[in-house]
Amino acid sequence: MPKDKVTIHQLKARKQDGKKICAVTAYDYTSARLVDEAGVDLILVGDSVANTVMGLESTVPVTLGQMIYHGETVMRAKPRALVAVDMPFGSVNDGAGRAVNRAVKVFKRTGADAVKIEGGKGLAPVVEAVVGSCIPVVGHVGLMPQYRAMLGGLKVQGKELEAARRIIEDAQAIAAAGVFAIVLEAVPAPLAELITSRIDVPTIGIGAGAGCDGQILVLHDILGLSVRPPKFAGRWADLGDEMVRAVSAYREAVRSGSFPTAEHSFKMDKTILAKL
Ligand code: KIV
Numbered sequence: 001m002p003k004d005k006v007t008i009h010q011l012k013a014r015k016q017d018g019k020k021i022c023a024v025t026a027y028d029y030t031s032a033r034l035v036d037e038a039g040v041d042l043i044l045v046g047d048s049v050a051n052t053v054m055g056l057e058s059t060v061p062v063t064l065g066q067m068i069y070h071g072e073t074v075m076r077a078k079p080r081a082l083v084a085v086d087m088p089f090g091s092v093n094d095g096a097g098r099a100v101n102r103a104v105k106v107f108k109r110t111g112a113d114a115v116k117i118e119g120g121k122g123l124a125p126v127v128e129a130v131v132g133s134c135i136p137v138v139g140h141v142g143l144m145p146q147y148r149a150m151l152g153g154l155k156v157q158g159k160e161l162e163a164a165r166r167i168i169e170d171a172q173a174i175a176a177a178g179v180f181a182i183v184l185e186a187v188p189a190p191l192a193e194l195i196t197s198r199i200d201v202p203t204i205g206i207g208a209g210a211g212c213d214g215q216i217l218v219l220h221d222i223l224g225l226s227v228r229p230p231k232f233a234g235r236w237a238d239l240g241d242e243m244v245r246a247v248s249a250y251r252e253a254v255r256s257g258s259f260p261t262a263e264h265s266f267k268m269d270k271t272i273l274a275k276l
Helices: 008-017 029-037 064-075 098-108 119-134 143-149 161-177 189-198 238-254 270-274
Strands: 019-026 042-045 082-086 114-118 137-140 179-183 203-206 213-219
Touching: 008 179, 029 042, 029 064, 042 064, 042 213, 064 082, 064 098, 064 114, 064 189, 098 114, 098 161, 114 119, 119 137, 119 161, 137 161, 161 179, 179 189, 179 213, 189 203
Parallel strands: 019 042, 019 213, 042 082, 082 114, 114 137, 137 179, 179 203, 203 213
Antiparallel strands: none
């Protein structure tokens, strides 16, 4: 473990010291190595792997085995950042005992530092049981893509009074259940700010405005690799265009015969060659 490894206690302290938490997703060894080198505080092995890596429309089909696989590959980068692995759809919804067993499996097999659980008040007993089994949990309320069918699609949550009250209650319930941070996804900025002021664990926003204690984005959106990035995603590079450019240049070099050159080839003794 890196000696300056980020801990849940350091992240919790950010609420008081005001230094914003910077979080990003990663799904494999290389992306984890690079985002860690960039100095982020938290790496999420998100079930958004469904959209970014697997080409699926929804996160619902992702399995526990797939999350463990991606978690293992991320952990091979030995990140200094704290790493949380998403518990996929259906893995925490059939009772606290089973949820704990699955969280233990993810925690042991991947060696990650925490799991993330999408869900509000209704899942608070599950969160409490997982935390009670000594596995740190990041919560996730507001827009919960795993429950898109129940939420009526992937849209901003909490614009109406009752919906806003429910999200506040969700955040308070899972904070009381022991999460060390809460992802607030796609909620109006003033609501996110209010929630942030009413709970004592840090909030990490995505599409939730600047009033949160930190921000998280999907790596492919940051890098310009996503086909349809959400409105709230920022973008800091055009690696998609750059990748097409590089591979096209390679294709041209192969077709024109300018690649490979002697520099890319292995030599052989001429006397041996003559005997073949
Ligand atoms: O799966 C994911 O990437 C997430 C983030 C969008 C917070 O849950």
